[in-house]
Amino acid sequence: MNTPSQLIVPLRALAHSRSGDKGNRSNISVIPYHPDCWDLLLEQVTEQRVRALFEARRPSLVTRYLLPRLHAMNFVLDDVLD
Template sequence: MTSTITVPLYRLAHSRTGDKGNRSNISVIAWHPALWGVLVDQVTEAAVAQQFAQRRPHQVTRYLLPQLQAMNIVLDDVLDGGVNDSLNLDSHGKALSYLLLDMPVQVPAVLAQYLGGPPP
């Protein structure tokens, strides 16, 4: 049995974000290539939809970019109608990346040396 540790996603990856209308676009980029497999296995469309359940995304689509050890996640209908239509002052796609990066991830202990970002 492989020993694992639970850490927030920001220890494995960083992100870039954007928004257009009512759609949020979040790219997740591994801190180290050794962490790519963990990201692919655990940052799935279903896991992201669950992380954003309170925002009720209509659809979550994940695009893998293995040569960059990155993925692009598109969340439809999560911005309360879009930045210009929303009464929510914090509805920009950029704010949502922090919600994704806080998602708990199980990492094999042997990969702990590759974790980046601030320590837990």
């Protein structure tokens, strides 16, 4: 049985996202539906986890940019597009 500290929730249940690309760079924004989720997203949605999700694309660099006043973050993945 899961305790609240072990509860697994899909990211899509807590936040929405947009993506775009330019050249060989992809960017992905993550914005929580509710500001109360911001701290949890900061803790869980890291550069390392995003890199692991896109491992097959072999990004040379994953950078997370925080926009705390908007409760949003943007990830830039370098060298991932064909």
